[in-house]
Amino acid sequence: MPHINYRDREISFKIVYYGPGLSGKTTNLVYIHEVLDPDRKGEIVVLDTAEERTLFFDFFPMELGRVEGYSIRFNMYTVPGQAYYEASRRLILEGSDGVVFVADSQSERLEDNIMSFQMLRDNLADYGEDWSHFPMVLQYNKRDLSGLVPVGTLENELRLDGIPVFEAVATVGIGVMETIRMASRQVIEKFQM
Amino acid sequence: MEPNDDVKTILGNLIQKSGALTGLLVTKEGVSIAAQGDTSYLNTTAMSALVAGMFSATKEVARMVGETQFSILLQQGENRHIHISLVHASTMMVIIFEDYQRIGLVRHEARKGSDMLAQALAREESSHMSSDEKIATPQFKEYALNLIDKIFEAK
Numbered sequence: 001m002p003h004i005n006y007r008d009r010e011i012s013f014k015i016v017y018y019g020p021g022l023s024g025k026t027t028n029l030v031y032i033h034e035v036l037d038p039d040r041k042g043e044i045v046v047l048d049t050a051e052e053r054t055l056f057f058d059f060f061p062m063e064l065g066r067v068e069g070y071s072i073r074f075n076m077y078t079v080p081g082q083a084y085y086e087a088s089r090r091l092i093l094e095g096s097d098g099v100v101f102v103a104d105s106q107s108e109r110l111e112d113n114i115m116s117f118q119m120l121r122d123n124l125a126d127y128g129e130d131w132s133h134f135p136m137v138l139q140y141n142k143r144d145l146s147g148l149v150p151v152g153t154l155e156n157e158l159r160l161d162g163i164p165v166f167e168a169v170a171t172v173g174i175g176v177m178e179t180i181r182m183a184s185r186q187v188i189e190k191f192q193m
Numbered sequence: 194m195e196p197n198d199d200v201k202t203i204l205g206n207l208i209q210k211s212g213a214l215t216g217l218l219v220t221k222e223g224v225s226i227a228a229q230g231d232t233s234y235l236n237t238t239a240m241s242a243l244v245a246g247m248f249s250a251t252k253e254v255a256r257m258v259g260e261t262q263f264s265i266l267l268q269q270g271e272n273r274h275i276h277i278s279l280v281h282a283s284t285m286m287v288i289i290f291e292d293y294q295r296i297g298l299v300r301h302e303a304r305k306g307s308d309m310l311a312q313a314l315a316r317e318e319s320s321h322m323s324s325d326e327k328i329a330t331p332q333f334k335e336y337a338l339n340l341i342d343k344i345f346e347a348k
Contacts, residue, residue, distance in 0.1 A: 003220055003226075006317065006321045007226075007317060011222070020316050042236070042239065043236055043238075043241065044242065045239045056246055056301070057246060058241065059223075060242075060244045061239075064337065064340050064341065067340065068332070068333050069235060070328065072337060072340070075222075087250075087253050091249040092246070094221070094222065095220075096224075179243060180345065181346070185338055185341055188338055188341065192329055193327070193328045
């Protein structure tokens with residue numbers, strides 16, 4: 001459920017990029033921020049460690065424009081992927097309206113992807129959300145590397161029927177805008193009062 | 194609603210009486226819902242996201258030591274200081290002030306203003322619940338989807 005400020009006529013949705021460590025969540029966010037028109041975006045906040053791993057979250061607001069007299073904003077977040085940041089992930093997911101799951105396509109990361117997705121399910125359940133009805137997009141990132149799992153592997157392993165899937169190379173922007181476009185569409189389509 | 198009873202007026206008065214620089218109301222999801230005082234130096238959107246994250250993290254820390262939550266967070270800087278308190282379960286009040294000797298006054302006004310703000314927010318909420326304005330209509334969604342396509346398709 002988005003936050004609706006009736007007084008100032010603003011609606012704020014929250015989209016969270018989730019996935020295992022080093023799968024490319026921040027890279028997605030930074031690319032989107034770079035290519036959006038200046039009047040569509042606010043300043044990006046990146047909170048990372050010395051190793052450039054996300055410590056708490058990355059964030060920027062994206063202005064969609066006005067619809068029926070309301071300003072629509074998408075607040076975009078990433079979570080830290082490393083397993084030991086479980087508490088941070090759960091907190092950032094609170095109040096989210098949609099999730100982009102960024103998977104690392106390399107076959108040796110398959111288990112990490114599966115574990116991360118299972119955590120996502122648990123985190124959503126903590127907030128009373130059923131992941132199977134939640135606006136969600138799956139992105140297979142790093143498709144330029146070798147030793148990749150074929151598209152369909154995660155859907156089969158995790159029984160993700162009907163989830164929109166995109167292949168991406170986030171470092172050069174391939175698939176990044178298609179992913180966020182679909183995630184944004186899903187959020188709006190499933191928005192109910 | 195009385196003109197002096199609205200959220201912005203209460204927050205504005207609170208800032209004035211405490212001699213503070215800026216006041217913000219922030220939801221636990223990190224959305225700024227009101228800002229008063231001088232905001233010219235501040236990115237209130239990013240600030241709200243960070244404050245909500247900070248407050249959530251502190252709540253977890255409280256839980257670990259057997260508390261439900263710490264109701265006040267105080268950050269002391271060299272020239273500017275931040276006092277964060279809960280207005281109610283889902284809204285935080287952020288007061289930024291410069292003279293640390295005013296901390297007692299800030300704390301007093303924050304405590305006094307909290308109940309008034311909570312009541313004003315509840316009044317706002319109930320007045321919108323009773324209004325017949327509809328969002329999330331098929332037409333609303335169609336316009337929003339068109340905007341999304343327009344923004345992303347050319348990129």
